[in-house]
Amino acid sequence: MWLSDSxxxxxxxxxxxxxxxxxxVAASKEGQDAFNPKKGSxxxxxxxxxxLYTDYLADALKDWGSNKLAGSIQHGVNVNDAWRVSINEAVGLFHGxxxxxxxxxxxxEAAKSSGQ
Incomplete structure (x- = not known):
């Protein structure tokens, strides 16, 4: 799962x-290699x-280049806010x-009503 800083x-x-x-600077190789390891991305x-990317980040970097990726629902990558709220409500009710x-x-119903 991914999201993107912008x-x-x-x-x-x-x-x-x-x-x-x-x-x-932020878009450059040097800028990203300075920023991302410190941020944890x-x-x-x-x-x-x-x-420069060790442990989890090294594994995530490898996955980024080879796996099918899914954008983060919670960070607005794949769904709009109304759809995300409906998903969260449905999952919350399911937990109960x-x-x-x-x-x-x-x-x-959340997907159908989302308008996306």
Missing amino acids: FTLPKGAPNRDGAVAWLK IPARKDADTS DKDVAALQAALA
Whole structure:
């Protein structure tokens, strides 16, 4: 499962040149290799210095390059907020009553009602 940190350039940014310079650093191999190991994440770039990513991050970096990936529902990658709330409600109710059929029906309705 994945989500993505994003750095953007807002329209009308008061220090556009500084923001563009930061974005260039953040997007660079050197910038990502400096930022991601300290944050506990992996870079989107394929030319990362893999020796900087140990244990879990090394495994995640390997998976990123070879596995079928699923975006994070909780972080808004795959579903909109209304759909996510409906999923969370359905799962919460399931934890209480363990009714598989009701969970399936609620998730199907959440998907149908989502508008996505």
